[in-house]
Amino acid sequence: MDQAGTQTVGILDPRVEPELESFSYDDQIVRMFTLATLAWGIVAFLAGVLIATLMAYPSLVPDLQAISVGGFEPFAWLPGGPLSFGRLRPLHTNAAIFAFAGNGIFAAIYYSTQRLCKARMFSDLLGRLHFWGWQLIIVSAAVTLPLGMTQGKEYAELEWPIDLLIAIVWVGFFGVNFFMTLARRRERHLYVALWFYIATIVTVALLHVFNNLWVPAGIVHWARTGEAPSPDLFMKSYPVYAGVQDALMQWWYGHNAVAFFLTTPFLGLMYYFLPKAANRPVFSYRLSIIHFWSLVFIYIWAGPHHLHWTALPEWASTLGMIFSVMLWMPSWGGMINGLLTLRGAWHKVATDPVLKFFVVGITFYGMSTFEGPLLSIKAVNSLSHYTDWTIAHVHSGALGWNGFMTFGMIYWLMPRLFQTELYSKKLAALHFWIATIGMVLYVLAIYAAGITQGLMWRAFDATGRLTYPDFVETVTVLIPMYWIRVIGGVLYLSGALIGAWNMYKTWKSRPRSYEVPVHSAPRLSAEPPAYPRAQSRMTNVVGLGHASDKFLQALWHRRLEGMTFKFTVWVIIAVSIGGIIEAIPMFLVRSNVPSIASVQPYTPLELTGRDIYIAEGCYNCHSQMIRPFYWETKRYGEYSKPGEFVYDHPFQWGSRRIGPDLAREGGRKSDIWHWLHFEDPRNVTPNSIMPAYTWLLEDELRFDEIQGRVDAMAMLGVPYGDAVLDGAAPEMAREQAAEIAARLEGQGGPPAADTQRTKAIALIAYMQRLGTDLYREPPVAQDEEVEDAAD
Amino acid sequence: MAEEHAPGAQHDEGLEGHCYDGIQEYDNPIPGWWHAIFYLCVLFSVCYAVFVHMSPLWPTREQRYVTAETRALDAQFAEIRQYPMGEEKVLRIMGQQKWIEMGASVFEGNCVLCHKADGSGDIGVNMTDEYYKNVTDLDGVIEVITNGAADGAMPSHKTILNENEIALVAAYVASLRGTNLPGKEPEGELIPPFPEPITDDVEVPSEG
Numbered sequence: 001m002d003q004a005g006t007q008t009v010g011i012l013d014p015r016v017e018p019e020l021e022s023f024s025y026d027d028q029i030v031r032m033f034t035l036a037t038l039a040w041g042i043v044a045f046l047a048g049v050l051i052a053t054l055m056a057y058p059s060l061v062p063d064l065q066a067i068s069v070g071g072f073e074p075f076a077w078l079p080g081g082p083l084s085f086g087r088l089r090p091l092h093t094n095a096a097i098f099a100f101a102g103n104g105i106f107a108a109i110y111y112s113t114q115r116l117c118k119a120r121m122f123s124d125l126l127g128r129l130h131f132w133g134w135q136l137i138i139v140s141a142a143v144t145l146p147l148g149m150t151q152g153k154e155y156a157e158l159e160w161p162i163d164l165l166i167a168i169v170w171v172g173f174f175g176v177n178f179f180m181t182l183a184r185r186r187e188r189h190l191y192v193a194l195w196f197y198i199a200t201i202v203t204v205a206l207l208h209v210f211n212n213l214w215v216p217a218g219i220v221h222w223a224r225t226g227e228a229p230s231p232d233l234f235m236k237s238y239p240v241y242a243g244v245q246d247a248l249m250q251w252w253y254g255h256n257a258v259a260f261f262l263t264t265p266f267l268g269l270m271y272y273f274l275p276k277a278a279n280r281p282v283f284s285y286r287l288s289i290i291h292f293w294s295l296v297f298i299y300i301w302a303g304p305h306h307l308h309w310t311a312l313p314e315w316a317s318t319l320g321m322i323f324s325v326m327l328w329m330p331s332w333g334g335m336i337n338g339l340l341t342l343r344g345a346w347h348k349v350a351t352d353p354v355l356k357f358f359v360v361g362i363t364f365y366g367m368s369t370f371e372g373p374l375l376s377i378k379a380v381n382s383l384s385h386y387t388d389w390t391i392a393h394v395h396s397g398a399l400g401w402n403g404f405m406t407f408g409m410i411y412w413l414m415p416r417l418f419q420t421e422l423y424s425k426k427l428a429a430l431h432f433w434i435a436t437i438g439m440v441l442y443v444l445a446i447y448a449a450g451i452t453q454g455l456m457w458r459a460f461d462a463t464g465r466l467t468y469p470d471f472v473e474t475v476t477v478l479i480p481m482y483w484i485r486v487i488g489g490v491l492y493l494s495g496a497l498i499g500a501w502n503m504y505k506t507w508k509s510r511p512r513s514y515e516v517p518v519h520s521a522p523r524l525s526a527e528p529p530a531y532p533r534a535q536s537r538m539t540n541v542v543g544l545g546h547a548s549d550k551f552l553q554a555l556w557h558r559r560l561e562g563m564t565f566k567f568t569v570w571v572i573i574a575v576s577i578g579g580i581i582e583a584i585p586m587f588l589v590r591s592n593v594p595s596i597a598s599v600q601p602y603t604p605l606e607l608t609g610r611d612i613y614i615a616e617g618c619y620n621c622h623s624q625m626i627r628p629f630y631w632e633t634k635r636y637g638e639y640s641k642p643g644e645f646v647y648d649h650p651f652q653w654g655s656r657r658i659g660p661d662l663a664r665e666g667g668r669k670s671d672i673w674h675w676l677h678f679e680d681p682r683n684v685t686p687n688s689i690m691p692a693y694t695w696l697l698e699d700e701l702r703f704d705e706i707q708g709r710v711d712a713m714a715m716l717g718v719p720y721g722d723a724v725l726d727g728a729a730p731e732m733a734r735e736q737a738a739e740i741a742a743r744l745e746g747q748g749g750p751p752a753a754d755t756q757r758t759k760a761i762a763l764i765a766y767m768q769r770l771g772t773d774l775y776r777e778p779p780v781a782q783d784e785e786v787e788d789a790a791d
Numbered sequence: 792m793a794e795e796h797a798p799g800a801q802h803d804e805g806l807e808g809h810c811y812d813g814i815q816e817y818d819n820p821i822p823g824w825w826h827a828i829f830y831l832c833v834l835f836s837v838c839y840a841v842f843v844h845m846s847p848l849w850p851t852r853e854q855r856y857v858t859a860e861t862r863a864l865d866a867q868f869a870e871i872r873q874y875p876m877g878e879e880k881v882l883r884i885m886g887q888q889k890w891i892e893m894g895a896s897v898f899e900g901n902c903v904l905c906h907k908a909d910g911s912g913d914i915g916v917n918m919t920d921e922y923y924k925n926v927t928d929l930d931g932v933i934e935v936i937t938n939g940a941a942d943g944a945m946p947s948h949k950t951i952l953n954e955n956e957i958a959l960v961a962a963y964v965a966s967l968r969g970t971n972l973p974g975k976e977p978e979g980e981l982i983p984p985f986p987e988p989i990t991d992d993v994e995v996p997s998e999g
Contacts, residue, residue: 112812115811115812116811116812118812187811189808189809189811191811191814271814272812272814275814275815276812276813276814281805281814281815281816281817282805282814282815282816282817283817283819284816284817284818284819284820284821285806285809285816285817285818286818286819286820286821287819287821287825288816290821294829309852314843314844314851314852315844318839318840318843318844319840321839322835322836322837322839322840323836325832325835325836326829326832326833326836328828328829328832329825329828329829329832330829332825333821333825336822336825340819460863463866463867463889463892463893464863464866464867465867465893465896465897466896466900469896469897469899469900469901470899470900470903628852628853628855628856629856629859630856630859630860630863633856633860634863635900637950637951638950639856664950664951667939667943667946667947667950668946668951669904669905669946670905670914670943670944670945670946671943671944672914672944673904673905673914676914684904684905684913684914685904743942743943746941746942746944747914747941747942747943747944748914748944772950775950
């Protein structure tokens with residue numbers, strides 16, 4: 001298949017005699033990434049099935065712990081904290097995105113780039129560093145996330161030391177290796193797959209860096225006291241952005257992680273592996289050009305559609321919506337080019353599992369990129385936001401598009417990488433059908449769940465009362481659909497296990513040693529070839545008309561495809577414009593976040609409680625953002641204002657309400673209610689599906705490390721005042737904790753002496769503060785959190 | 792779709808010079824509907840942005856909210872909001888079953904987490920007995936709901952419920968008295984019975 005030396009460069013300069021060079025490809029690195037893809041895929045799907053089960057059967061872990069066989073308790077060792085939904089959900093998303101899809105795109109890029117460039121990867125060593133560095137990142141994630149070490153920003157949960165490692169591996173190992181390979185290529189023009197890889201590498205680097213700017217609290221603590229911080233504090237960091245601005249940056253990142261980690265590299269994958277597998281030419285070169293540039297330019301603007309109806313200024317929300325609408329056709333350009341490439345090869349789809357996976361994958365891409373613009377329309381979003389509709393949408397993308405494209409690629413690669421026949425085509429087809437059925441069950445059930453819950457939240461009866469005033473009613477009704485999701489997930493996982501067996505058996509029949517074919521191709525001449533110049537086809541127009549006609553013929557693009565550096569610069573420009581236009585006014589124009597005088601920084605104890613809230617992943621189920629709809633204010637209280645979040649590093653608006661919104665939770669319930677609720681939510685809400693947080697009632701708070709947290713926040717400009725900077729924070733926190741503990745005892749709780757040092761007290765302090773500042777008297781002289789505004 | 796190719800391209804050869812590791816490219820024209828929908832989306836987007844942000848005909852988010860809230864409050868409280876807050880208002884609500892039911896709905900949304908769905912008490916007191924902790928009359932019930940009691944064990948609801956909702960839920964709670972459901976032990980003192988509900992249908996002059 002690698003016909004090296006054929007005259008594939010169409011426009012050769014006859015003056016230069018081509019000098020042939022010999023080379024071979026590094027397929028070992030592709031084998032490594034492919035194996036990692038499948039292994040981590042199974043881990044990600046397993047984590048998904050586990051958290052889906054926790055939704056449907058919330059007392060799973062305590063029930064397992066309680067199993068006793070003749071006095072022997074086989075599951076008593078299971079840790080409640082690391083197995084709680086709030087900590088495991090980020091593990092599932094990170095594993096699916098960065099471990100499964102991540103290794104998958106690396107396998108695709110390492111395999112195809114070498115062949116599209118007619119060059120071995122620049123450095124085998126960098127490739128190994130990339131591989132092992134990435135696996136180290138994944139393992140670090142798998143250890144830290146269940147331990148509650150998280151930045152509390154979706155899909156950017158990994159804490160600062162891991163962030164640094166990601167930057168080094170992505171830019172220093174992967175980026176350098178990739179671009180140096182392009183620099184040494186023997187193919188003049190970059191094929192469209194490479195354009196998408198370029199966009200992926202530069203944009204993910206930009207997203208990662210600008211969304212992960214932080215101050216590490218442990219380092220501040222260490223610099224101040226000279227004492228080594230505890231592991232928790234060492235890992236803890238606060239993002240430099242707060243509130244509305246943090247939300248904008250986070251969803252600029254979050255949405256474009258979907259764009260440039262889960263879309264562009266997979267389009268590149270499609271452009272290489274689909275025509276290879278179908279043995280058909282790509283449908284349309286000019287469509288590639290148009291949909292590539294429109295996609296990368298438009299995608300970056302769309303982030304704010306994750307923040308419709310929130311405290312984000314409406315102009316940004318509108319930009320997010322209209323750019324999402326305009327993104328529909330650029331996305332479908334990729335689908336068209338994929339599906340129409342199969343013209344003349346459809347008969348092969350019936351027999352070839354690889355093409356089956358690709359066809360369903362691309363179809364799901366088309367469906368989710370139609371659904372994306374639909375969900376971005378503000379009116380639709382008012383129903384879908386915070387519900388399972390979003391979850392169904394991302395899973396049709398992740399399971400359908402990313403999963404199926406990856407599996408299709410793996411089945412195509414297996415015989416080539418292991419240089420033998422695929423063990424069983426029938427098993428591959430079985431994998432395909434089981435996974436398809438699982439996926440359809442999953443998304444249909446979860447669509448139904450999302451729309452059901454969204455409609456229940458907004459339902460009023462004839463007398464103007466909420467039809468379902470008790471939030472938990474809108475959750476319990478979903479449980480049957482959650483069970484269907486579990487079944488769908490188990491089927492999808494079973495498919496992957498069948499795939500793993502197939503791969504194992506294929507690998508077993510590999511040759512004793514792999515053949516490494518040697519290819520040869522002429523070195524690229526230093527002089528670019530002569531390109532045909534566009535001629536205007538128009539008559540009766542002025543100069544501008546001729547110029548635009550020549551531009552639209554896009555012959556200049558061919559020249560650009562020969563210039564990696566210029567091409568990359570244009571990609572950077574295209575992906576930067578939208579982000580810059582949205583972010584700069586948000587940071588500089590004061591009217592975007594009107595300040596509220598009564599909003600004050602959290603007390604040291606509340607801040608620490610907030611850190612517990614983040615560590616436990618409460619934001620995975622609870623939003624803190626009441627939208628300006630009557631059905632929301634009726635249920636949760638006055639809608640949220642941008643000025644209320646100016647000290648929220650990071651923002652905690654959330655994206656899903658599996659539990660009720662907490663933006664105005666402060667003062668709504670008594671301290672004892674919270675205490676009993678953490679002990680076991682079923683104490684106070686019989687049908688609650690929230691996990692029990694018994695460890696919070698026992699674990700002691702590190703009061704001595706509160707100063708580091710407060711100082712780090714002060715470095716970010718939070719006005720904590722001199723008292724706190726003098727090292728008074730732990731003492732202030734102890735006093736407030738003692739007050740709350742005394743109140744708790746007065747309300748019938750355990751003795752204050754037993755509770756005042758617990759984490760639960762700090763979390764209660766935070767809960768009781770939430771959303772109350774709006775009603776306080778400005779300015780506030782004291783730090784007590786439950787102080788009623790004077791009437 | 793018509794099969795067209797750029798000059799020099801053969802049908803089965805793809806574009807000349809476009810061969811990457813054996814992958815060839817056609818240069819088929821982009822489907823007309825792709826262009827049409829794309830331009831329509833752009834047109835829609837421009838019109839939408841201009842209209843929503845520059846036209847006085849399109850209310851802002853905040854204006855829309857105020858309209859919705861006013862309409863809802865009018866519909867819900869048109870009849871009871873004419874009465875000034877206090878014991879008499881609560882007694883008038885108690886006099887009409889449909890209003891007590893509205894009070895029950897407020898109770899369901901705000902009180903059941905501590906007082907249980909039937910009011911028999913859990914973290915909060917049992918409301919079905921004759922004993923009261925911080926209350927001696929109906930005004931006391933209003934006071935406790937509004938400002939809370941027992942150092943926050945009973946939270947303040949003044950930023951959570953509006954005046955009419957407080958009166959409605961006070962009436963519902965008062966209506967539970969004496970149903971004596973088994974639940975939390977009685978707490979506090981036996982207090983005199985509440986006055987009889989006002990059931991007259993005399994139109995009270997509206998305050999305008």
